[in-house]
Amino acid sequence: MRRQSTRTFVILLSAWLALGWAAAAHAGLSVGADSLVVPGVSMTGMQADFDPQADGQGIQMRLVAKKADIPAMGWRKLGVALEGTLDRDELGRWIFDGRARLRGAPGGAMANATVRIVADEAANTLAVTIAQDKALAEVALPMDQVSHAQITLKNLPAGWLQGLLSTVWSGRPTGGKVDADLALDLLDAGVQAAGQFALDGVGFDTPGGKMAGQKVSGSGRLGLDTSPEGATIDLDAALRGGEWLLGPLYVDLPAHPVQLSLSARTQKGALGIRRLRVTDPDALQLEGELAFDAKGDMAQMRFDRFNARFPAAYERYGKGLMRSWGIDGLKATGEVAGHAAIGANGPSAFAFQTSGLDLAMADGRLGVNGLRGSLDWSADEDRPATKLGWRSLQVYRIPNGAAEGNWRSKGGALTLEKPLAIPVLDGDLRVLSLAWKPAAASGERLQTSLALTQVDMGAFARAVGWPAFGGKLGGAVPSLRYVDDRLELGGGLSLNVFDGFVDITGMVLSRPFGDAPVLAGNIALRKLDLAQMTSVFDFGNITGRLNGSIDDLRLVAWKPSAFKASLVADQGGRISQKAVNNLTTVGGGGMAGGLQGTVMKLFKTFGYRRIGLTCTLKGDVCTMGGLGAAKDGYTIVEGSGLPHLTVVGHQREVDWPTLVRRLQAATKGDGPTIQ
Incomplete structure (x- = not known):
């Protein structure tokens, strides 16, 4: 026919x-x-x-x-x-x-x-x-x-609509019921529909799994216009309950209604939401646009206006986005408002202001309390100066005091306009300069120079769980850069501790905000007072000066995985019987040169000419060494005077966990734990 x-x-x-x-x-x-x-x-x-x-x-x-x-x-x-x-x-x-x-x-x-x-x-x-x-x-x-119909649907399985939905996008319903009153027109090359609807526990997914939903309920009005070139969707709805996954965005809707209004266009698998308005009274209000490519990856996110109240905003809307930025687990209270634009290659602009916001990583590595003020940044244009400060700041368990900085966006970088002093452990951390490029997808993202003055070592030790010891920590970092996903220390950091110096050079911290950061670098020890060191760690008293190095140091998740350590005290001094016993235990050795236990009991301290110990860690095995070869081992302590003391280590290869336990036992568990 x-x-x-x-x-x-x-x-x-x-x-x-x-x-x-x-x-x-x-x-x-x-x-x-x-x-x-x-x-x-x-x-x-x-x-x-x-x-x-x-x-x-x-x-x-x-x-x-x-x-x-x-x-x-x-x-x-x-x-x-x-x-x-x-x-x-x-x-x-x-x-x-x-x-x-x-x-x-x-x-x-x-x-x-x-x-x-x-x-x-x-x-x-x-x-x-x-x-x-x-x-x-x-x-x-x-x-x-x-071709024109008035349609009423009651308790219709959402799967029955798969055919119609397939003309709009590649997803499919996975469950739930639909009620609707619609006017529908079947055209030669598409469908036009408009009317009211209600959802009860509806779910959906897409072939790539990047867009999905489950147990979504609500009601509203829908407009649909399809053609071979694509489809236009207009939606005004009140949704409650259920979960959504839209690329990196994960939404966990509350039991109360959330107002959603949007106008979207689908074309060749891509989804563009040209008008988006969300109103969740106790969590989030925003207006803007979203766009996803045919693979379900976010191509654009622009919020012309947003106001977020925490912790509800993070729990309901922020988890997925934060996780895509490498932040998994965030504790937040307070309120923040502003605007932001993020493309497929990263952010292009943001501005926010807050009168009080508390943020903390779930593992306690980073945190800020009483954040107040504003920032205004753009990748393409210069922006007015702003002020942003905080009541307290915590970085890797180190508490920092209140500070406020002056910031300006210029040439795509957010820069600190003048040096910023941050109180830390009875001293100061001075941020001499700082420039951050939020839009940089690779290369240098942040550059800063820092100086530490008069930081109390006792307070530092307590903060990191070490036994308290005196002294002041000071030093300078002429250049610290965040390049790609790593922090690079340019020049070196020189610290004055134990009346000597610890110089850190070549330090690189990879994936600093990941689950397993990797730290690499070299450490040089110069003229450390052994009497101060051994008294702090209850190792037994040793006098003299210690020099040495820890080269090619590598920590994974803050646990040593490789290094070459060499410690030498070669200017002579005195060593206590307890320190002798502990060095013997660490080296897995014993006394040499005919010194008997009965003679040992007659003396509390001994003179020494040199003390030396080396350890090369590779994997879980530490290759031990000392001042030089000795019979059946290596010399750790070379005595001086009478009684003449020699300590020899016999174990060349020691399991690293075993060595750690020996060190802990040597300090009676009161020293810092090596992790």
Whole structure:
């Protein structure tokens, strides 16, 4: 049959029914057609059989189509079977009561449904009622324009809408029920629909898994306009409960309604939300745009205005985005407002202001209390100066006091306009300069220079869980850069401790905000007072000066994995019996040179000429050494005077955890734990 107007189709169908009625009233009728094509619908392999009822009331009708396509609804290659009773009432209306069975419909739609069709030519109306289990669909349409319909849906499984949704995007419903009152127009190349809807526990997902939802409920108004080029969606809804995943955005909706308004466009798998408004009264208000590419990755996020109240804003909306930035677990209280723009390659602008905000990493590594003020940054234009300060700051368990900085965005960098002094452990950390490039996806992201003055070593030791010891910590970091995902120490950091110096050079901290940061560098020890050191760590008293190095140091998750350590005291001094015993234990050795235990008891201290110990750690094994080779081992202590003392280490290779336990035992567990 050639393509015809909808009106012609209805007239032919009415004539066909009338002919079937007249013929079947006597002997029955069987009619077949190879194909039927009307706007929006095509069927092939059609067969209709009409037989009179035994009681003479109406006729039994069976209609079968091997294949039916409704492209605008996303229904293709369906098998159709319609069977029931056809009759005319006293008003001359055609009435069909029976069952419909569709084979291959999305979500099992109308797999075994009851159907009632009322065709009233005088009133120019066609009404269809379909029920299956608890689902009900009612369709009313004019007979001279069957492409236009008023549709009412109740308890409809969301999966039944898969065909229609497939014309808009690549996702699919995974559960839940839908109620709706819609006006729908089937066009030659798409669908237009508008009306009200309600969702109950609806879920969805996409092939790549980057967009998904579950147990979403709510109600609102929907507008839909599809075409071969894409689809436009307008939505105003109040949603409650359920979870959403939209690329890096994870949303955990509360039980109370959240107002959502948007206008979106889908095209070739990509989704662009051109107008977005979210109102969650106790957590988040925002206006802006979102865009996702065909793979479900976020291509753009722009918030023209946002106001976030914590902790609710983070718990409901911020977890996924923070995790995509390497921050997993954030404790936050307070409020912040502003705007932000982030593209596929990173941020392009942001500004925020707060009168009080507390933030902390869940593991306690970083935290700030009483954050107040504002920042204003843009990658493309210079911005006015702002002030941002805090009541207290914590960095890796080190507490810092209140400070306020003056900031300005210029040339794509957010810079500190003048030096900033931060109180830390009774001393000061002076930030002499700082420049941060938020838009830098690689290369140098941050550059700063720092100076430490008069930091109390006792307070520092308490902060990191070490036994208290005196002294002041001071030094300078002429250049500290954040390049790619690592912190690089330019030049060196020189610290004055134990009346000597500790010089740190070549330090690089990779993945500083990850779960397993990697620290590499070299440490040089110069003229440390052994009497001060050993008194602090309860190792036993040793006098003299210590020099040495820890080269090629590598810590993974703050635990040593490799280094080459060499410690030497070569200017002579005194060593106590306890220190001798502890050095012997650490080296897995014993006394040499004929010194007997009875003689040891006669002396509390001994003179020494040199003390030396080396350890090269690789994996979990430390290769030990000392001043030089000795019989069956290596010399750790070379005595001086009488009694002449020599301590020899016999174990060349020691399991690192075993060595750590020996060191802990040597200090009676009161010293710093090596982790």
